[in-house]
Amino acid sequence: MNINADIASTYLFTNKKLTLVAVMGVLLGMSIYIFMNSMLVGFDRTSSESIFKSTAHIRVYKDDILSKPLHQTEGSTSVIINPKVVPASNTIINPNEVVSLIKKNPDVTIVTPQVSATIFYNVGKTQIAGMAIGVIPSEADMMFNIKSTIVEGDFDKMQGNTNAIAIGSGVAEKLSLKINDNINITSSKGVNRNLKVAAIFKTNNSVIDKSKSYINITTAQQLLQENNTYVTDINVNVRDPEKAAKVAPVLTNLTGYKSEGWKEANESLMAAFRMRKIVITFVSYTILIVAGFGIYNILNMTVSQKINDIAILKAMGFKGHDVIRIFLTQALSIGVMGVVSGMIMAAILVTLLKRVYIGGDIGFFPIDYELSKFIQGAIVGMVITFFAGYLPARKAAQVDPVSIFRK
Amino acid sequence: MNILETKNISKYFHDPVEFQVLKNISFTVGKGEFLSMIGKSGSGKSTLLYILSTMDTEYQGQLMIDGQIVTGQSNDQLAAMRNQKIGFVFQFHYLLPEFSCLKNIMIPALKLGKYSTKEIESKAYDKLKLLGLEDQALKPASKLSGGQQQRVAIARALINDPLMIMCDEPTGNLDSKNTAIVFDIFKELTSQLGQTIIAVTHDDEFAKNSDRIIEMKDGEIV
Numbered sequence A: 001m002n003i004n005a006d007i008a009s010t011y012l013f014t015n016k017k018l019t020l021v022a023v024m025g026v027l028l029g030m031s032i033y034i035f036m037n038s039m040l041v042g043f044d045r046t047s048s049e050s051i052f053k054s055t056a057h058i059r060v061y062k063d064d065i066l067s068k069p070l071h072q073t074e075g076s077t078s079v080i081i082n083p084k085v086v087p088a089s090n091t092i093i094n095p096n097e098v099v100s101l102i103k104k105n106p107d108v109t110i111v112t113p114q115v116s117a118t119i120f121y122n123v124g125k126t127q128i129a130g131m132a133i134g135v136i137p138s139e140a141d142m143m144f145n146i147k148s149t150i151v152e153g154d155f156d157k158m159q160g161n162t163n164a165i166a167i168g169s170g171v172a173e174k175l176s177l178k179i180n181d182n183i184n185i186t187s188s189k190g191v192n193r194n195l196k197v198a199a200i201f202k203t204n205n206s207v208i209d210k211s212k213s214y215i216n217i218t219t220a221q222q223l224l225q226e227n228n229t230y231v232t233d234i235n236v237n238v239r240d241p242e243k244a245a246k247v248a249p250v251l252t253n254l255t256g257y258k259s260e261g262w263k264e265a266n267e268s269l270m271a272a273f274r275m276r277k278i279v280i281t282f283v284s285y286t287i288l289i290v291a292g293f294g295i296y297n298i299l300n301m302t303v304s305q306k307i308n309d310i311a312i313l314k315a316m317g318f319k320g321h322d323v324i325r326i327f328l329t330q331a332l333s334i335g336v337m338g339v340v341s342g343m344i345m346a347a348i349l350v351t352l353l354k355r356v357y358i359g360g361d362i363g364f365f366p367i368d369y370e371l372s373k374f375i376q377g378a379i380v381g382m383v384i385t386f387f388a389g390y391l392p393a394r395k396a397a398q399v400d401p402v403s404i405f406r407k
Numbered sequence B: 001m002n003i004l005e006t007k008n009i010s011k012y013f014h015d016p017v018e019f020q021v022l023k024n025i026s027f028t029v030g031k032g033e034f035l036s037m038i039g040k041s042g043s044g045k046s047t048l049l050y051i052l053s054t055m056d057t058e059y060q061g062q063l064m065i066d067g068q069i070v071t072g073q074s075n076d077q078l079a080a081m082r083n084q085k086i087g088f089v090f091q092f093h094y095l096l097p098e099f100s101c102l103k104n105i106m107i108p109a110l111k112l113g114k115y116s117t118k119e120i121e122s123k124a125y126d127k128l129k130l131l132g133l134e135d136q137a138l139k140p141a142s143k144l145s146g147g148q149q150q151r152v153a154i155a156r157a158l159i160n161d162p163l164m165i166m167c168d169e170p171t172g173n174l175d176s177k178n179t180a181i182v183f184d185i186f187k188e189l190t191s192q193l194g195q196t197i198i199a200v201t202h203d204d205e206f207a208k209n210s211d212r213i214i215e216m217k218d219g220e221i222v
């Protein structure tokens, strides 16, 4: 072993208590950092998962257009203008063309058209207001993973069957409907249809479960008294949901229709997410930095204690960088011990919390072993350790042996 | 052959008041010489010794060691030179208390890295034997008596077979018996191994028996 490392390890092992205190500091900082950041990943994941159950990454639709004044050339007389929404149909013209155009984008994974219709579910004289989403069942399932929420029946039976409907569990309960029962619905255009319940889904979000249903897109078009090219939305999923905001403008340019990323569409929710992220990041870094101060203090103490040793070592030919190495080795050893035990501790905490049942549409506590956060924590921990160790080490290297020998 | 040579070395302290500690010191030390430096307290002996040992670089004039001008060399160069060519003994032993005596002695040699750890260990044992301490080898340095600690410090100064050994009151804390032991060792080193010793001392007996005495007074050699 190199003599510098030898001296460093002797200092570490003869001062077990100090070493232990410093390691404990890093351990706590590290484990809480990893734990909180893993929790953040878990939160974000469940949040976006629950969003993606009913929202596509990108929604392409026809936005309302405001009327524009005629005089727009410079220098022309200004006239009183009163912009209004142009009364145009909100259908996408030639949807099949648009769909195949979008499909050519390499980032896009799924493209599927959708027609939403506000409806009433009728039972005897009572009516329940709700929303029927007209979809191509197989594509909609790929996008929203509908099958994972099915509790009764078979969603596959929806495919190509314009008389089939998949209803939420709340709707089923209120209307006491079972699989293969008939249900009568009325659209806002006054169209009445009898449909057969093919599946019942349960998302654990009671608002959705009590109002939503899936029908075939053609059925929805009929309910709205429109032809089979009537499409209000085209839903698009991309490879990386985080890139949705980048792909959306590309699609806007490509199709000429408004494309909106899921984050844009859920702006207030995203603001809450960002706030959560800021708080957790701030707290976890603060804890790590406090651990860094622990190392800094303890190393400073060691340097003061060992000032005689430093003086004689320098007299005997140890260079400034040798002294730095001695104390930096100590700091980094403390760092490595703290980081490794902190990672183990974080893994234990995650294991414990993973088993806690929360309920609702969340189920178990949304936390998992996030390898990237473990690695990130280790790197940040070591960087902080490095600086916490480097400052006292540099101070030690600058000790003037003569001033010590004179005392 | 001169092992050490100074030309017009002067040094000032600026704090608390401007004060010239050393005034145009010029002298030479030959190889194998046993030199004692005496003088009243405050005459500048330690200050001069720290300059000669290259630890203090803030002075005017020129210092040559082993035929090389060391004035103006970088701290790292000087450190490497000290490691190889100069051994140190102070009034206080400055042993590393957590290390065994043997390890303390080995440290300068491990730093030099010229020999394997095994060879260094056997050399360190030889030095301990020379100072009559072989039975204390594996004790921590903090568990030895003052005289024993001082002898371990001397063994440490010898481990790299330096050209020079610089001592600031090496026997200051020792009784007459231990002083005699240390003196005999120094004598032997100079006469038989050709090593040079420069020792600042307040012990007139010690000085009288050395090869040569330099007396300092108010920053000058008299």
Ligand SMILES: Nc1ncnc2c1ncn2[C@@H]1O[C@H](COP(=O)(O)OP(=O)(O)OP(=O)(O)O)[C@@H](O)[C@H]1O
Pocket (backbone or CB within 6 Å): A406, B013, B014, B015, B016, B021, B039, B040, B041, B042, B043, B044, B045, B046, B047, B048
């Ligand atoms: N860091 C310093 N700043 C200012 N003056 C100093 C400093 N160190 C020493 N001196 C002064 O320099 C002079 C010489 O000091 P030095 O330690 O060399 O004396 P010395 O001959 O070794 O004395 P002693 O025999 O007591 O050890 C003294 O007057 C002392 O007060």
Ligand SMILES: [Mg+2]
Pocket (backbone or CB within 6 Å): B045, B046, B047, B168
């Ligand atoms: Mg002195």
